[in-house]
Amino acid sequence: MSARTYEVVELIRRKRDGGRLDGAEIEWLVDAYVADLVPDYQMAAFLMAVFFEGLDRAELGRLTAAMVASGERLDLEGLARPTVDKHSTGGVGDKVSLVLVPLLASVGACVPQLSGRGLGHTGGTLDKLEAIPGFRSDLAPSAVRSILERVGCVICAAGPGLAPADRKLYALRDVTGTVESTPLIASSIMSKKLAEGTAALVLDVKVGSGAFMPDLGRARELGETMVAIGAEHGLRMAALLTRMDEPIGRAVGNAVEVDEAVATLSGEGPDDLVELTVALGAEMANVAGLEVAASADPPGGLRAALSDGRALSVFREMVRAQTGDPDAPLPVARHHQVVPARASGFVRALDARRVGVAAWRLGAGRGKKEDPVSPSAGVVCLRKPGEPVESGDPVLELRADEPALLRPAVGLLEGAVEIGPDPPARRPLVLEVIRP
Amino acid sequence: MSARTYEVVELIRRKRDGGRLDGAEIEWLVDAYVADLVPDYQMAAFLMAVFFEGLDRAELGRLTAAMVASGERLDLEGLARPTVDKHSTGGVGDKVSLVLVPLLASVGACVPQLSGRGLGHTGGTLDKLEAIPGFRSDLAPSAVRSILERVGCVICAAGPGLAPADRKLYALRDVTGTVESTPLIASSIMSKKLAEGTAALVLDVKVGSGAFMPDLGRARELGETMVAIGAEHGLRMAALLTRMDEPIGRAVGNAVEVDEAVATLSGEGPDDLVELTVALGAEMANVAGLEVAASADPPGGLRAALSDGRALSVFREMVRAQTGDPDAPLPVARHHQVVPARASGFVRALDARRVGVAAWRLGAGRGKKEDPVSPSAGVVCLRKPGEPVESGDPVLELRADEPALLRPAVGLLEGAVEIGPDPPARRPLVLEVIRP
Numbered sequence: 001m002s003a004r005t006y007e008v009v010e011l012i013r014r015k016r017d018g019g020r021l022d023g024a025e026i027e028w029l030v031d032a033y034v035a036d037l038v039p040d041y042q043m044a045a046f047l048m049a050v051f052f053e054g055l056d057r058a059e060l061g062r063l064t065a066a067m068v069a070s071g072e073r074l075d076l077e078g079l080a081r082p083t084v085d086k087h088s089t090g091g092v093g094d095k096v097s098l099v100l101v102p103l104l105a106s107v108g109a110c111v112p113q114l115s116g117r118g119l120g121h122t123g124g125t126l127d128k129l130e131a132i133p134g135f136r137s138d139l140a141p142s143a144v145r146s147i148l149e150r151v152g153c154v155i156c157a158a159g160p161g162l163a164p165a166d167r168k169l170y171a172l173r174d175v176t177g178t179v180e181s182t183p184l185i186a187s188s189i190m191s192k193k194l195a196e197g198t199a200a201l202v203l204d205v206k207v208g209s210g211a212f213m214p215d216l217g218r219a220r221e222l223g224e225t226m227v228a229i230g231a232e233h234g235l236r237m238a239a240l241l242t243r244m245d246e247p248i249g250r251a252v253g254n255a256v257e258v259d260e261a262v263a264t265l266s267g268e269g270p271d272d273l274v275e276l277t278v279a280l281g282a283e284m285a286n287v288a289g290l291e292v293a294a295s296a297d298p299p300g301g302l303r304a305a306l307s308d309g310r311a312l313s314v315f316r317e318m319v320r321a322q323t324g325d326p327d328a329p330l331p332v333a334r335h336h337q338v339v340p341a342r343a344s345g346f347v348r349a350l351d352a353r354r355v356g357v358a359a360w361r362l363g364a365g366r367g368k369k370e371d372p373v374s375p376s377a378g379v380v381c382l383r384k385p386g387e388p389v390e391s392g393d394p395v396l397e398l399r400a401d402e403p404a405l406l407r408p409a410v411g412l413l414e415g416a417v418e419i420g421p422d423p424p425a426r427r428p429l430v431l432e433v434i435r436p
Numbered sequence: 437m438s439a440r441t442y443e444v445v446e447l448i449r450r451k452r453d454g455g456r457l458d459g460a461e462i463e464w465l466v467d468a469y470v471a472d473l474v475p476d477y478q479m480a481a482f483l484m485a486v487f488f489e490g491l492d493r494a495e496l497g498r499l500t501a502a503m504v505a506s507g508e509r510l511d512l513e514g515l516a517r518p519t520v521d522k523h524s525t526g527g528v529g530d531k532v533s534l535v536l537v538p539l540l541a542s543v544g545a546c547v548p549q550l551s552g553r554g555l556g557h558t559g560g561t562l563d564k565l566e567a568i569p570g571f572r573s574d575l576a577p578s579a580v581r582s583i584l585e586r587v588g589c590v591i592c593a594a595g596p597g598l599a600p601a602d603r604k605l606y607a608l609r610d611v612t613g614t615v616e617s618t619p620l621i622a623s624s625i626m627s628k629k630l631a632e633g634t635a636a637l638v639l640d641v642k643v644g645s646g647a648f649m650p651d652l653g654r655a656r657e658l659g660e661t662m663v664a665i666g667a668e669h670g671l672r673m674a675a676l677l678t679r680m681d682e683p684i685g686r687a688v689g690n691a692v693e694v695d696e697a698v699a700t701l702s703g704e705g706p707d708d709l710v711e712l713t714v715a716l717g718a719e720m721a722n723v724a725g726l727e728v729a730a731s732a733d734p735p736g737g738l739r740a741a742l743s744d745g746r747a748l749s750v751f752r753e754m755v756r757a758q759t760g761d762p763d764a765p766l767p768v769a770r771h772h773q774v775v776p777a778r779a780s781g782f783v784r785a786l787d788a789r790r791v792g793v794a795a796w797r798l799g800a801g802r803g804k805k806e807d808p809v810s811p812s813a814g815v816v817c818l819r820k821p822g823e824p825v826e827s828g829d830p831v832l833e834l835r836a837d838e839p840a841l842l843r844p845a846v847g848l849l850e851g852a853v854e855i856g857p858d859p860p861a862r863r864p865l866v867l868e869v870i871r872p
Contacts (some may be wrong), residue, residue: 008611
């Protein structure tokens with residue numbers, strides 16, 4: 001920690017009044033907070049001032065660096081394959097990592113994905129994988145490295161030693177209404193990815209009703225900010241802005257999403273999930289410098305790895321390496337209820353946020369960090385936008401362990417399905433690509 | 437406390453996003469904070485959101501009422517004389533209360549002044565009075581009432597039972613950079629004055645370099661806000677916006693200000709101090725419905741009470757009632773240093789803030805609530821704006837108990853004295869009067 005100390009209230013006031021902190025001040029603030037020398041109430045006031053006044057590029061770079069420096073970094077030096085990872089800002093039905101991570105490993109990358117659990121209406125990759133009997137996501141750093149060497153990929157939780165400043169700051173932001181701040185989101189994500197030690201990173205920044213950022217402008221700002229931070233720290237970076245108005249694929253929950261991911265790894269995935277996965281995968285191959293990226297048709301090369309079983313085989317190996325049983329039956333919810341179509345025609349829209357909130361309240365997500373999740377609860381979208389439907393046909397299927405949860409979830413889905421005489425126009429999933 | 441509870445983070449986010457809280461939510465938040473059910477870090481984030489997004493009139497009224505309701509109110513019912521008090525937002529050399537409180541009592545009012553200690557560059561009335569040997573400002577409510585009945589006035593500390601929510605909130609604001617917020621300042625001041633139980637109140641809202649609010653617009657907003665809150669709660673109110681560019685009178689410190697106050701109570705006060713005191717006093721007499729206010733020349737009536745010894749006699753009685761010895765010699769600083777004029781001509785300006793900061797650093801003020809103050813340290817302004825001066829003449833006299841404090845204080849006064857060939861234009865001290 002820096003030798004000199006600062007008056008925290010002066011730093012808070014300066015930020016509050018639109019001023020900036022220099023690098024030494026930011027480093028000291030982060031270090032002193034982690035060391036419990038700065039109390040939560042002062043940090044909370046500082047974070048709210050940042051919410052209103054932002055951080056400039058230099059402040060952001062130092063904040064991220066200080067968060068990385070607060071802990072250890074995974075040592076991925078000397079691995080035979082190029083490391084690359086992907087991070088999504090969170091969507092509904094977003095099981096992309098379950099497919100993408102083994103897919104990239106199957107074409108020559110090493111993918112060290114440290115992932116998170118769900119909070120609120122977007123699910124968490126670890127919650128989904130933990131629906132697989134025996135699967136463990138808490139691995140020691142040495143186990144992470146050995147699985148990467150053996151299998152080429154891993155999806156696990158970030159250990160407590162990685163970016164502890166981010167862990168402490170995030171917990172505080174969560175209870176002080178300071179989560180929704182572009183610089184704080186950007187530095188939080190990037191500190192974890194930098195500590196993870198990957199050499200290349202592709203971001204999936206979601207835009208739309210089901211996303212954290214409903215607005216394209218703010219999503220672009222977030223993407224650009226993260227790409228800049230990463231590039232400054234030597235990561236090879238790209239960010240895709242992708243549409244999150246409807247759930248990805250048909251399944252929203254935990255076991256139901258694993259099912260759909262396995263189908264996709266077997267070459268039988270829904271179009272939107274496959275499209276998004278290969279778009280992100282091609283970008284990852286590109287920043288990682290993989291051969292598939294240099295081929296005539298990189299997405300085609302990735303699709304081949306999905307249809308010929310190579311990606312599935314890596315997935316099964318990874319599950320086994322993480323003590324899971326890829327052949328064990330997945331848990332199934334005891335209680336089901338369908339939501340029927342109110343008209344005939346075409347599904348024009350299916351509101352991702354409402355579906356995500358319904359799945360969450362059915363038990364697939366948690367309200368507080370400490371809450372358990374149900375592996376089997378969720379929502380299956382029997383009809384997706386563009387598909388024809390007759391009045392009375394089941395459109396959504398709700399699943400829960402507790403029958404009492406079904407009726408309120410149906411209420412939350414009020415207005416989530418829009419039906420009209422014509423199918424909606426097809427829109428691309430990838431809206432923009434941001435490169436350094 | 438209200439039967440239902442609220443999600444604090446939802447209230448923080450709503451305020452952060454420019455929304456408003458209803459009365460039940462504000463009451464619950466204040467009560468739950470005082471009861472330690474809402475942690476400091478959430479309140480700190482809420483206060484910072486209020487700093488940026490403000491509070492509307494209804495929110496402010498409920499916040500103030502909840503702060504009053506968090507404790508007891510002084511019972512001033514049944515006193516023979518009309519109660520009236522004055523509050524100043526804090527100035528440099530502001531010993532007005534020491535003169536004004538006994539002055540109003542000497543013309544028929546009952547003045548129950550609960551006052552504060554200094555923090556930062558503006559002094560505190562209690563710190564000044566405690567320079568008098570034996571003077572005590574911590575009185576039980578029963579003692580307050582009995583002194584009011586016997587003497588007609590008292591200047592003492594607010595007991596811990598009065599507006600405890602304000603006490604707790606202020607302590608938090610002080611360390612989280614959320615002091616400088618008009619609605620928070622207004623509700624803090626008004627909650628204390630409402631708990632004090634006075635029926636009428638005149639505010640002295642300072643404007644200028646030495647004031648908390650350098651800007652007339654913001655000072656006016658604060659005055660209007662407090663007058664509105666008070667009127668809503670049944671107080672007879674007025675606010676004067678007064679100029680605070682130069683110290684009031686010549687003395688800045690504790691004992692040195694008591695000396696000057698006693699001189700003023702003996703009819704020998706400096707013009708500006710007398711002018712401000714009688715302007716505030718006439719307004720107090722007016723809102724209290726005193727006879728002097730109805731006379732042909734209310735300020736004249738108050739000047740008479742200063743020059744004929746009536747006010748001084750009440751002051752001495754009050755000091756004795758608070759166990760002080762009005763005849764004991766005041767403490768004198770051991771070390772002096774003068775700042776000489778750098779040119780000949782007229783003093784054109786004497787920067788109140790720099791003089792206030794210098795006096796503070798000489799020991800007259802405190803940096804932290806727990807720090808003691810020196811009764812004898814301070815600055816005496818030997819020349820004030822408008823007075824002629826020869827190059828090399830002493831302009832300021834610095835006093836301290838520790839000789840090492842003198843030189844840095846001289847440094848802080850760099851540029852505080854402006855000398856020019858002509859005297860400055862005379863400007864009125866009272867800029868505006870705000871009535872409900």
